[in-house]
Amino acid sequence: MLLKMYRDMVAEMDIYTNIYVVADEKTKEGIVIDPGGAIDKVYNYIENMRIKLKYILLTHCHADHIAGMKLLHNYYPSSKIIIHEYDREGLIDSSINMCDTVGVPPNYLEADFVVKDGDIISFGGLQAKIIHTPGHTRGSISILINDALFTGDTLFKRMHGRTDLITGSEEDMHNSIMKLLALPDNTIVYPGHGAITIIKEEREHYY
Numbered sequence: 001m002l003l004k005m006y007r008d009m010v011a012e013m014d015i016y017t018n019i020y021v022v023a024d025e026k027t028k029e030g031i032v033i034d035p036g037g038a039i040d041k042v043y044n045y046i047e048n049m050r051i052k053l054k055y056i057l058l059t060h061c062h063a064d065h066i067a068g069m070k071l072l073h074n075y076y077p078s079s080k081i082i083i084h085e086y087d088r089e090g091l092i093d094s095s096i097n098m099c100d101t102v103g104v105p106p107n108y109l110e111a112d113f114v115v116k117d118g119d120i121i122s123f124g125g126l127q128a129k130i131i132h133t134p135g136h137t138r139g140s141i142s143i144l145i146n147d148a149l150f151t152g153d154t155l156f157k158r159m160h161g162r163t164d165l166i167t168g169s170e171e172d173m174h175n176s177i178m179k180l181l182a183l184p185d186n187t188i189v190y191p192g193h194g195a196i197t198i199i200k201e202e203r204e205h206y207y
Contacts, residue, residue, distance in 0.1 A: 024124025
């Protein structure tokens with residue numbers, strides 16, 4: 001599995017978002033998770049590695065995770081945009097995705113497909129399992145590919161995401177964290193912001 005991470009500051013948010021490119025090493029079919037920024041770097045990597053971008057997969061609809069989506073899709077118009085069914089509306093509603101609030105030009109690209117808990121997205125020889133993890137938003141998801149878990153703004157190193165934004169829920173967040181902590185110890189957590197961690201260390205932190 002090819003895995004590349006970029007960090008970029010999005011607009012006025014004064015926070016760095018993690019953007020991930022994941023591809024099957026043999027077939028070179030790949031996905032981009034949360035294209036919040038660094039699109040030129042992502043594009044150069046995809047081109048240099050000869051990756052065939054199949055999907056743009058979004059952990060949720062907030063501006064700092066979708067700000068570069070339209071540009072990336074312009075580069076690869078055959079790629080399909082995927083988000084959880086409950087966050088679909090947020091892609092085209094700036095009162096939910098907060099694009100206007102943080103100074104990000106609205107993307108207004110609708111999802112090509114929506115997913116729900118337990119769905120599998122295949123690319124090359126890899127499978128991405130969708131885990132519905134609401135709390136930060138109603139449609140937040142985490143994405144499990146082999147032992148790599150992409151958690152968006154649900155689980156960070158030693159903390160979880162905010163629950164005070166529109167469609168957020170503290171109760172849902174607690175339940176989602178417990179669901180993720182039940183994964184194997186050596187599951188590597190690739191969050192939407194900050195440093196990489198592993199489930200074993202996060203479980204010890206929470207318990």
